[in-house]
Amino acid sequence: MDLSLDRPEGYLFVRRVGTRSVTLIDRELQGSFLLAPDRVIEHWPVAAADTLDTGHVDSVLALQPELVILGTGVRQVFPPAAFMAGFLRKGVGIEVMDNAAAARTYNLLAGEGRRVVAGFILPGG
Numbered sequence: 613m614d615l616s617l618d619r620p621e622g623y624l625f626v627r628r629v630g631t632r633s634v635t636l637i638d639r640e641l642q643g644s645f646l647l648a649p650d651r652v653i654e655h656w657p658v659a660a661a662d663t664l665d666t667g668h669v670d671s672v673l674a675l676q677p678e679l680v681i682l683g684t685g686v687r688q689v690f691p692p693a694a695f696m697a698g699f700l701r702k703g704v705g706i707e708v709m710d711n712a713a714a715a716r717t718y719n720l721l722a723g724e725g726r727r728v729v730a731g732f733i734l735p736g737g
Contacts, residue, residue, distance in 0.1 A: 623649035623722045626715035631686055634711065634732050647730045648675045649722045658733050661708075664691040669698030677729035679721065680706040683714030684733050 624647060628635040633642045636652060646653040656671070658664060661684040672680055680699055682691065688710050690696075699706040709717065711732055718730040 624652060625719050625722060629712045629715045632735055634715065634734065641732075642734060643736060644731070644733045646672060646675060647718065647732065648677070649728070651675075656731060658731070659736065661685070661689040661691045661733060664695040666694055666698050669695060672729055672731060673699070673702060673704065675729045676727065677704055678727045679729075680704060681714045681718050681721075681728060681730040682706060682708045682733075683711035683730060684708060685711055685735070688713075 624636055626634060626636060626647070627638070633640050634645075635641070636647065641652075641654065643654065644656040644658045646656050653671075653675070658668060661682070684691075688708060690708055696706060696708075707717070711734075714730055714732065718728055721728040
């Protein structure tokens with residue numbers, strides 16, 4: 613049987629999720645970041661889900677998502693209601709999950725050509 617590696621082309625994808633890092637294609641990131649199919653915004657100033665506020669909403673919406681996936685680390689942690697409401701007021705859906713689930717969901721949606729933006733919170737921001 614022939615086996616071949618089917619590598620996604622045309623968008624940035626998550627290859628691996630660790631407890632303290634996320635690997636995009638072949639680059640390991642150790643600080644929180646935003647990920648869209650066409651770009652990555654490193655040094656997203658977020659150290660924990662409970663520190664998210666309405667100011668963070670604008671930086672995510674600047675990437676023009678139709679859906680936002682928020683990875684909150686090793687465990688799912690819901691951010692403050694004001695942060696969540698900032699997306700809902702603009703008609704943009706948001707889902708909160710742990711980083712591993714966020715990576716799987718992002719890869720699936722980006723692979724389908726959807727305009728998804730994922731925020732990954734990593735220890736130390």
